[in-house]
Amino acid sequence: MKQITLKLYSFNELDKEAKGKALTTHRDLNVNFDWWYDEFEDFIELCSRIGIAVIKDKIKFRGFYSQGDGSGFSAKVDILKLITAIENQSWKDYAPLQEFPFTAPDIDRRVLPLLAKDILPNEPQIISRSQYYGVVVDLGIYVVNEDGREHDNVFEELDKLEEWLRKIAEALNRYLYTTLEKQYDFLCSDTAIKESILNMEYLFTADGRSANYLEQLTKRKTH
Template sequence: MVYDDFERICDILGVSLKRRSVRLMGGGTRQKPCIWFSGFSSQGDGASFEATVGHANGSAREIRAYAPQDQILHGIADRLQAAQRQNFYQLSADVTHRGRYYHEYCMSIDVSRDSPTGQPPTAGSEETVVETLRDLARWLYRQLEAEYDHLTSDEAVEEGIVINEYTFTEGGRRFG
């Protein structure tokens, strides 16, 4: 599933997804990651998430091992690593959702530096982190869209009909 893959990628990159309680049918609750999307053919569609971000040691190497063919994820890991290196691995970010839409520009991203001497982030590093996290949201949206396209393809629908042994009347209604 796309969400599970995204959660693993976030773990590798040092992006700790925030969680929210979701009520279950039996009355209990469980925790779900704060990931949202709308799609796939309207203006304003996209994906967003809420998280806290910090340095993840070895993330560039680990993302290449996890997703060896995904150049976009490699670039995301490299840019986050470079921004951290310029700031002695002291950058952190808080990502929250704002507004009623779900795309990368609905994420409010507050970047700070946890410097013992109170130094601010180096020039350009805040913008790098913000744009890189927005690129991660764009990456998620593309994965969700590809999964949707696959699940609604003629081949996938036909496979579901065959596997479930559905039959239909001449008029297209499900039979039996």
């Protein structure tokens, strides 16, 4: 039988070099679980304030520093509520400091009563791309009919409305990806990792190697 005695140290007891090694070793400490949950919830709530009902299980992302990284989401859109909310900047009731480059749609205002009277199907969608990240939009309008009369001349205005919605969807998607990236960067920062290490009372060898498993092994051997 051989007995080995090791001194174990808390993070604050390590020298500068050992602390650096400990932080590097635990760089993924705060992101090895569903760390994005709160960011998803915040995004869903913010969008709900402007008439966009995000489908939670249709949010996706990959990040953050490789070609092809990005995000996407799917949602149902209440166009009339969205127009009013943008005019009133209603999202600021939830996020007062958040700015968006949103403007009212530049369309013939005679289109809006058609929406209000359900003559235009008010079922537009924001759709997450199936193979790549990003979003597309679909107004869900194919035939515009009122009292048996088709409004063929309204489609030019609807094209403008769809383009307006696309810009809003893309701006929101950029916001989503940016908030996820910022949170990821923070969770992987020295400050956040150190806080987690201290809260979980991790122990280390003198050179900064994680030693919690050694302490746990010792406890198992003594029971």
